Amino acid sequence: MSEIETLFGLLRQSADADVVDLFERMVREAPDHALNRMNALDLAREAKLDEERVIAGLLHGVQLGMLEMTWAVMCPSCAGVLSANKSLKTLTSPQYHCAFCAAGYDTSLDNLVEVTFTVSPRLRKIAAHNPDSLSVPEYYRQVFWSSAIDLPADLDKAMRELTLETVDLPPGERAILSLNVPEGTIIVFEPVTHTAQFLEVKGEEAAERQNLSLIFSKAETHVDAVSLRPGPLRLTLDNRTDGRVLPAVWVANQALDALLSRRKPALTAKRLLTNQTFRDLYRTDTLAIGQRLKILSLTFLFSDLKDSTQLYENVGDLVAFDLVNEHFRLLQEIIASERGAVVKTIGDAVMATFETPDRAIAAAIRMREAMSDLGAERQRQGLLLKMGIHEGSCLAVTLNGQQDYFGQTVNIASRVQGLAASRSIVVTEQVVENADARTLLEAGGLTPTRKSVALSGIADKVSVYEIP
Structure with a gap:
């Protein structure tokens, strides 16, 4: 068996079979440029596969040395790559400047940093492994422009027009x-x-x-x-x-404007940091000690088992331990399926992140129902979650040896969870004002109840909403 066959055999043990089949076909048949700086979301769309499964498959491919991952700072105006990095650890500049657009940007992980994947030379050698061999149009396609720009197949012709x-x-x-x-x-x-x-x-x-x-x-x-x-x-x-x-x-001219306006979704660093597979594989090797990277908008969900101390006392340590472990398994499964990730567990509590507020609310509603079902199944009707959700800016950091988050948004989310009682989900005004979150609540017939509360460490009162 060849090394390539061995590697694909190993990949099938951890990744979705359809994703592995797609990757294997691409390595055999795709043109060189298709295997350079691959856009995970675009691959999923074209192959009609689940985005999270494609991302997970590519990440496992990186772990096996089949792919190389690039964190590229891209200009939001022209989609040009301003800095290509093999790791977030080298993303140290507070600002980046695009000479082409004559504009500067503060470094953040929301839409400024994309993550792409390139086939390793051990699987197949492609022209981009030696950028000096690329023609001018292909250099622009494969090196300068990010995967967020939808370049025409005949880029040479398009460039001649401008x-x-x-x-x-x-x-x-x-x-x-x-x-x-x-x-x-x-x-x-x-x-x-x-x-x-x-x-x-x-x-x-x-x-x-x-x-x-x-x-x-x-x-x-x-x-x-x-x-x-x-x-x-x-x-x-x-x-x-x-x-x-x-x-x-x-x-x-207009031809240049038309070319630069062709865009498609790309995998951002923020989204990847909220991917459960990424957190599982890179929990301790994402950021350098002392490094702080800004995220302009991230949604935090905190959950805690209601009266967990009483549960241990009522059913004993062994039964309670089994219940709590099953509760963690169910929550992680739901959070991951809603494109979120568990950052850490603290006792019986969970801290999770989501790219957008609607995903966090969808996860919370499902988590609440899952706990009710688990309680009924185990004859523990009192198995309830207290949950709080808040959205805002934060810093991605390394704390206690693992990738974590720091800032007032995290503090508020934690304190909001403390307001929850029984089956209610407590969210902040920023969460319910999100358009997709409002649509989700309306579709579910859920009408949040507003109240103004004082939170420890917060000077002004905060508007929170209880989702029944």
Whole structure:
């Protein structure tokens, strides 16, 4: 049996069979670019497979060395990759700047960081393993642009509609271009060093040839736009890096706008951190000690067994231990199925995260019913959960050796759970104001009851809602 057959055999032991079949077919038949920076959500959509199963399968593939995972900081405007990282641990800059868009962004894990998967050379060697072998259009497709942009199959043709010239310039070399620049905005962009020079072309047509020289180096520079007149231009490009550069002269026209507006969903770092398979596999190896990464919106659910101390006293340690373990199993199963993840357990309590509030509410409702069913099955009618949900910003951190979260949002979610009694689910105003959450509650015929409460450590009273 070959190494590849052995690896796929191991993958079948931990991943969904349909996902493994898809991956195996791709390794055998797909073009090179399809195996580079794979978009898990796009794969699931095209194959009509469950997204969470596809993500889990790819993660297990990474664990077996069949795939390589990339955490890419991407510009939300042009979808260009600003920084490609093999781990979140190297995501240390508080801000990232896109030269192409002339815009800067504070680092957050919500929509700025995507996670993609590339086939390992041990399974199949592809052109992207050696980026210097890629043509200019394929470099843009496979290296510069993120998986969130829906590029046309004939990218070469699309790029010809918006570029005046492209150059593949070896290290230490110089190129001299003779161009006729039209009125409007021209961008001389280089994707390897991610540098750009904007040319504002306006006024009467130049009678004599204009001259402009640009130097490409590894030093990060921010330069002002250059004013030119329409007409002939002599453009000198000097590569002072130790690798090739790929400068292109872009025209900011409708074709460029149309290309950059083609988008598709991508797997964000925030979503991956709320994936149960990821947490199980990377519980202690996600962030560096002391590293703090901002998340602008994350939903926290806290649950606790009501009167668990009394339960131990009534039924004894062995029976209670079995019940509590079964309760944990059911909760994790439901949380994972709603695209959430258990962050940790504290005694009989659970702390979980979800990408959006509606997923947390859906999980809470199912968890409540599951506990009622478990109580009835075990003749323990008093087996009830107290649950609280809150949404807001937080920091992803490492605490006690595992990936965790820190901030006021976490504190409020924990305190809101303490307000719950009996079968009620207590949520904050931010949660019920979410459009998808409102739709979910209306569809279930559930009308939350509002009340204003004081929470320990919070200066002002907080509006909370009890879901019956």
